Structure formats: structure tokens, C-alpha cells
Amino acid sequence: MNLEEYAAKQSVLVPAGVPTPRGVVCRSAEQASDAVAKIGPSVIKAQVPTGKRGKSGGIKMADNAEQGAAAAHAILGMTIGGSRVERVLVEERCPIERELYAAVLIDVSSRSPLVLFSTEGGMDIEEVAEQKPDAIRRHVVDVKHGFDTSDAAALLSGLDLGPATDALGDVLVRLYRAFCENDAELVEINPLAILRGGKVVALDCKFVLDDASTFRQPELAKVASPPKMTDLEQRGAAHGLRFIQLDGNVGVLANGAGLTMTTMDVINHFGGKPANFLEIGGEAYTKAEVALDLVLSNPGVKSLVVNFCGAFARTDVMAEGVVMAWESLKPKIPAFFSIHGTGEDEAVKLVRERLGIEPYDFMEDAVKAAVEAAK
Structure with missing residues (x-):
């Protein structure tokens, strides 16, 4: 979570005893004008949770109240790094x-x-x-x-x-x-x-x-500034799922953050581009349909890798959730499974018999096939 400059100074630096300039947060040109009148020569800075504000025109100098109002008027409403400027920090100019x-x-x-x-x-x-x-x-x-x-x-x-x-x-x-x-x-x-x-x-x-x-x-x-999320990411968050939408064409459904990132790395290794990050673990049985729908709703997805590795979480229980979701959603894209760990024999049999899909013995082969299918 990112803090804008004014919040980082007020909530972190000042309590820590790190010196900062005098400043006032303003939401209008009128407020900025009044602030400059009190402070004197000032710097007017856009408050957004991103860098390169100066290069984007989000930082301006003001010698007097009139210039302060003009600078704030020019900055407020700008979009910098995907964030709309809704406030400025009017801060004393330092020698x-x-x-x-x-x-x-x-x-x-x-x-x-x-x-x-x-x-x-x-x-x-x-x-x-x-x-x-x-x-x-x-x-x-x-x-x-x-x-x-x-x-x-x-x-x-x-x-x-x-x-x-x-x-x-x-x-x-x-x-x-x-x-x-x-x-x-x-x-x-x-x-x-x-x-x-x-x-x-x-x-x-x-x-x-x-x-x-x-x-x-x-x-x-x-x-802190709320994270910018796509519609799909917001839908995932509403269901308690950590879904990150990417611009690739290979969808990923795996249990746990580490295995998901490993799967994404292997997709990249074989020349593909992952379409998402989605962390889902033992709860896969109860949230599989929502998770699968999120992955498939990304318009760029051309194939899907399902990679389960179970230790405490049983892969047959996770596979049951995905199979039920698949039967409900009836997707048309090709899917490639890799299942290992506790309950894998039951899970492989389940996927084979109900979906007609033969899981791969090695995760690398499943990923490679998915990358080829997405081309």
C-alpha cells in the first residue's frame, strides 16, 4: 500500500523526528491561494501514489497567492501514472x-x-x-x-x-x-x-x-491510497481471492502463491505470457467456480494451466472443485493439468473420467503444451 507524499511525511517522518518543510494539503485553487499567502514562496505538488510528478507537470512554483491559485488550478484534475490528482501539497520553498x-x-x-x-x-x-x-x-x-x-x-x-x-x-x-x-x-x-x-x-x-x-x-x-484494480480484480477481492490481471494469454489456476508464481515463471521460460496471478489453496473446492470464471473472463486467455501440488491440502478435493466448476461454466479453451501430492491418484482419475482430459506427469510438459496452444 502506497502513501502519498503528504501522508508519508505527516504519518511517518514527522513522528520519527525527521525534519520536513511547512506544508498544507489543499483540494482547491482557492485553498492553495490562501496557503501560499500564509506560507510565502511555495512549491505546489500533485499528491498521487506514484513518481515522476515533475516530469508530468505535477510540480510548480508559486511566488504569491495568485500564482499559487493558478498552479493548483493547472494541477488539480490531472492524471499522473493512472491516478487523478484530487489534492495538492503547498509547501514552503527551501533554499x-x-x-x-x-x-x-x-x-x-x-x-x-x-x-x-x-x-x-x-x-x-x-x-x-x-x-x-x-x-x-x-x-x-x-x-x-x-x-x-x-x-x-x-x-x-x-x-x-x-x-x-x-x-x-x-x-x-x-x-x-x-x-x-x-x-x-x-x-x-x-x-x-x-x-x-x-x-x-x-x-x-x-x-x-x-x-x-x-x-x-x-x-x-x-x-494509504487504495490500490488501483481492474473490474476482474475487484470481483476477485469481493470473493476474498487475490487475483491480479495481466496481459498474457495463458491462464493460471494453482494452489498457493509460491506454486502460482513458479507456474508463471515456467510459462515465461517457454516463451509464453501468463494472463493472471491467482492465489487459491485448500479453499479451491468452495471457490473454484468463481476462480475459474475470473481466469476465463480475461479476454486475452487462449489456454489454461491447472497446477495442483498437495501436502496438507488434498489434490482430489481441489480437483473436485475445479471439475464441478468446469462442468458448470463449460469453457471452450484447452486446459492442461498437472497434479501431484496427497490424493493425486484420485484427482487424476477424476479429471480423466469427468473432463476427458489426461493430466501430465510433469508440470513443465503441461505448461509447454499450454504455451503452444495459446499461440
């Missing part, structure tokens, strides 16, 4: 001396939090990583030890940051603490600015909340 970058995220390779810092702030970090990889400092955090001022000092060592070094180190420590306490997947400040006089201020903030932690972070969940 920037230097723009830096700081972030904390999960490092997949080490399975640990990773603190990033770069002197190349204000740019897309992906561009920095590609053009100047040495400009990004990295610190993999040992969660047993945490990240303290000595770690921050080591990360910033030799970067010629002058008197602001200690303040920057303090921000990094606070940022890591905020990352942990708020169950974040990512907290990023770009740019983290050194102002004239040496003050360090977070001029922007991107925050991504771990979806699985919303029960622990109800206040953050309230201010």
Missing part, C-alpha cells in the same frame, strides 16, 4: 544547497533491511544506479544489531558532507527506525536536502506499507 538520496528497503538477496544513501539526490535512483553505480552507498542491516549512529557514520564516511554529516547520520538512524516500526517495504527520501545554513530537510517522501501488516498499522492503512 537548497545540496540534494541527496536516502532510503531503507528490503534487500532480497540478503533477506535483510538495506540502507541506501547517495549524493546524487533529486534524480531517479534507477538512473543513478545505471549511470553511476558507485555513487550509491549500501549498508545491509543485521537485524540483531540494528542500525545506529556508528553505522550511519561509516556509510557517510568520505563523502565530504561537511557540518551536515552528523545531522544526516541522525536522519538515517531515524529513517531505519521508522521503517521497522511502521512495517514498511520501502521508505525513501528523494531529495534529502542540505539547506543554506546547514539544516537537513526531507523535501519528499515515498512510503510503501507491507499489505500483510495493515492489522498492526490501522492508522497508516487509513491514509
Whole structure:
């Protein structure tokens, strides 16, 4: 779940003690005009849960109230990254001396939090990583030890940051603490600015909340932007199914997130394109018809892979649900089954006798056949 900039600053950075500029959230040009009149020279920024707002015309300067109203009028109602701009953040303009970058995220390779810092702030970090990889400092955090001022000092060592070094180190420590306490997947400040006089201020903030932690972070969940979903995804959510619609042509019905992603990877390996992600487990018997209908309702689907692997969940029970759904919906596309684990003999027999489909001995063969059939 993504937080817009204003929410990330108010709900994450400010409680963590990270300095931010004065700002007011406005929903109209009139409100923006009043805000600029009180704040003075300001930056008017579109509030959407996506990046590249500046390149899209969603960030403008205003020296006075009249310019503030004009800027807000131009930004409100825009569509940026698929999101309509319904509010702007009017924020005091700061005298920037230097723009830096700081972030904390999960490092997949080490399975640990990773603190990033770069002197190349204000740019897309992906561009920095590609053009100047040495400009990004990295610190993999040992969660047993945490990240303290000595770690921050080591990360910033030799970067010629002058008197602001200690303040920057303090921000990094606070940022890591905020990352942990708020169950974040990512907290990023770009740019983290050194102002004239040496003050360090977070001029922007991107925050991504771990979806699985919303029960622990109800206040953050309230201010998070609702995920954009297709009609099929909304239908799946209404039935308690995690369905993600993709632009491929091979439908996927598998039990469990891991097996589903593996199946999608194998589809890609054989030159196909998966049409969906759909996590369904032992509940397949009760939700099979809804799940199958979701997969088949994607207009791009030309073939279907059904991949079941049971341990505690019995594959014959899951197969019974799919067979009943198939008999009810009567789809016309070719389907390719792979069934292994507890109850597989009964499941294979069930699919063979009631659907007239012979399951494959190997998942790879079922996927390969589905990819060929979708061409």
C-alpha cells in the first residue's frame, strides 16, 4: 500500500523526528491561494501514489497567492501514472544547497533491511544506479544489531558532507527506525536536502506499507491510497481471492502463491505470457467456480494451466472443485493439468473420467503444451 507524499511525511517522518518543510494539503485553487499567502514562496505538488510528478507537470512554483491559485488550478484534475490528482501539497520553498538520496528497503538477496544513501539526490535512483553505480552507498542491516549512529557514520564516511554529516547520520538512524516500526517495504527520501545554513530537510517522501501488516498499522492503512484494480480484480477481492490481471494469454489456476508464481515463471521460460496471478489453496473446492470464471473472463486467455501440488491440502478435493466448476461454466479453451501430492491418484482419475482430459506427469510438459496452444 502506497502513501502519498503528504501522508508519508505527516504519518511517518514527522513522528520519527525527521525534519520536513511547512506544508498544507489543499483540494482547491482557492485553498492553495490562501496557503501560499500564509506560507510565502511555495512549491505546489500533485499528491498521487506514484513518481515522476515533475516530469508530468505535477510540480510548480508559486511566488504569491495568485500564482499559487493558478498552479493548483493547472494541477488539480490531472492524471499522473493512472491516478487523478484530487489534492495538492503547498509547501514552503527551501533554499537548497545540496540534494541527496536516502532510503531503507528490503534487500532480497540478503533477506535483510538495506540502507541506501547517495549524493546524487533529486534524480531517479534507477538512473543513478545505471549511470553511476558507485555513487550509491549500501549498508545491509543485521537485524540483531540494528542500525545506529556508528553505522550511519561509516556509510557517510568520505563523502565530504561537511557540518551536515552528523545531522544526516541522525536522519538515517531515524529513517531505519521508522521503517521497522511502521512495517514498511520501502521508505525513501528523494531529495534529502542540505539547506543554506546547514539544516537537513526531507523535501519528499515515498512510503510503501507491507499489505500483510495493515492489522498492526490501522492508522497508516487509513491514509494509504487504495490500490488501483481492474473490474476482474475487484470481483476477485469481493470473493476474498487475490487475483491480479495481466496481459498474457495463458491462464493460471494453482494452489498457493509460491506454486502460482513458479507456474508463471515456467510459462515465461517457454516463451509464453501468463494472463493472471491467482492465489487459491485448500479453499479451491468452495471457490473454484468463481476462480475459474475470473481466469476465463480475461479476454486475452487462449489456454489454461491447472497446477495442483498437495501436502496438507488434498489434490482430489481441489480437483473436485475445479471439475464441478468446469462442468458448470463449460469453457471452450484447452486446459492442461498437472497434479501431484496427497490424493493425486484420485484427482487424476477424476479429471480423466469427468473432463476427458489426461493430466501430465510433469508440470513443465503441461505448461509447454499450454504455451503452444495459446499461440
